[in-house]
Amino acid sequence: MEALLELVEQLPALLAGARSALVRDWDSLTLDRALEWARYFQHLHDRFRTRPRLREVLGRRLRRAQLSPSLGFPHLGRCPQLLGLALLENRALPPTACRCLLRSLLQPSGAEAGPEPHSLALLARRKAASRLLALPSSPPLSPADMEPQLQAEAQLLLGRLREEGQEAESAGEAAGRPRWFSAVLEQLPTPRVFEVVAAALLGQGNGAERAGGGGLAGNSLDGNRASATGEECVAGPLLSWLVGNQERFSAFCLFLPGSLLASLAGHYSQLSRPYLDLLAGCGSHLLYDPLQGRWVKSCPDKAVLSWEELRERFTCLYQGSAVLRGQTQAALKLLKAHDGDFQVCGLSVWTDLLTEVEECLRKDYLPLT
Incomplete structure (x- = not known):
């Protein structure tokens, strides 16, 4: 177990290296080795996610290995995403390694070819969509032109909250507001964050209605319970963030x-x-x-x-x-x-x-x- 914990301690160094100028010396072999380590960390997450005591031990060792406690156990499950994103944004990555990275993103190995939520292919599509939607236009974008980007941001927020809720449920934990939640929303410009939160809440509300209505199957007890649980995990943190601060809630209501x-x-x-x-x-x-x-x-x-x-x-x-x-x-x-x-x-x-x-x-x- 101690050897495993020592390996987990290397994750912050791996991500820091991917963001640094050290990647100038990376070739395709080095890149493949880094991606293999990322997939190994993801495997550890999937293996121990339903064991609360081991989750806590791994998370504590991971936090101890870094100066700021920004990484925790859930980040092990997103390690291929985090590494791929760091490399995509690092201009120091050599062309040969960059082409190898793009091939791995666009043509993943057989283990990643399926509809796996953390796959590098999904990361590439999201990153490309984000860059395309953020391209400036002339004249300035109208509210109608901004709608696709707004919906994309809202869906990404909903997806992240659903993943957190599913992980908490599988580990037998209560679904509360994630620690990263407020920090992420407060990084967005104030008017924009209100639009994103409103679009996410409407999207979640409409999805719950579709899941709970229409036909006998939609009105079943199990279906209603699943819908209520999913809405609580996703909409709960958004609503708490809004109504928990009177000044923020007033600005939200007066802006929309x-x-x-x-x-x-x-x-x-x-x-x-x-x-x-x-x-x-x-x-x-x-x-x-x-x-x-x-x-x-x-x-x-x-x-x-x-x-x-x-x-x-x-x-x-x-x-x-x-x-x-x-x-x-x-x-x-x-x-x-x-x-x-x-x-x-x-x-x-x-x-x-x-x-x-x-x-x-x-x-x-x-x-x-």
Whole structure:
């Protein structure tokens, strides 16, 4: 066992070497040897992933072999990916070794030819797709042009979370928020990370609906349990990251359009109540101006949503599912009651919002409860 632990200690050195100028001296034989070591580390991961005590021992020895604890036991399973990515990004790799690496990526050995999630071929496709999607365009990309890249980033995030959840489940551990999760999201620009998280949540929510609906098989008890488990492993960390920080959640809700937030609130009850509370706080900063005959911001520094924006967002919530519509209507009626339950316009922002939203939807023949 000690010999095995000493071998595991060599992983940080292998990855550091692949990122350094030392690869200038690598030939095809050296490259093949490095890839063989990466596959060996992956084999160790697959062999010990269901044995918690050995996982902990290997992870502890791996952390001890590096200056910063960035590598752990799960990285053993992705070692071919990590090594291949480091070499692809290292311009010092000689042309001969580079061609050998590309051949191994595009024409993997028989052991990697199948649909194995950690294969180097999959890494090459993802890396190529990422580079192509990131190419600048002229004129600047429109929101519609950005959609493929946004979907690709969201799917990569979902895939990583599913892998973490499956590993935790196979090892008999509770699926919590991965340690890498917050650090990865915080590296993205603030507006962009909100779009990626929203796209991932919508993709996961739609996938859960497809898995749980349609036919007797889709409504089976086992199918529902599997769907709920998968959604918890993937959507749970995303939702916790959002609602766990009030400032971040407020920025998320104020950045995204009302229609998208209504879809998210309809899929995830964990978002609907905080979102309604946020809208209630925004409405409390509106003041009725009798000279203009409309609601205006009483304090521009605190009132982030105008009357028109607030009305549009509540309308989107009303147009959601029956459950979301009922929850929104109940929230508005409660706010109206706490504000004096006035029936005359201009006295309570909640009376006017409730009246205008329901009147607007009646014109569109939307049944109200």
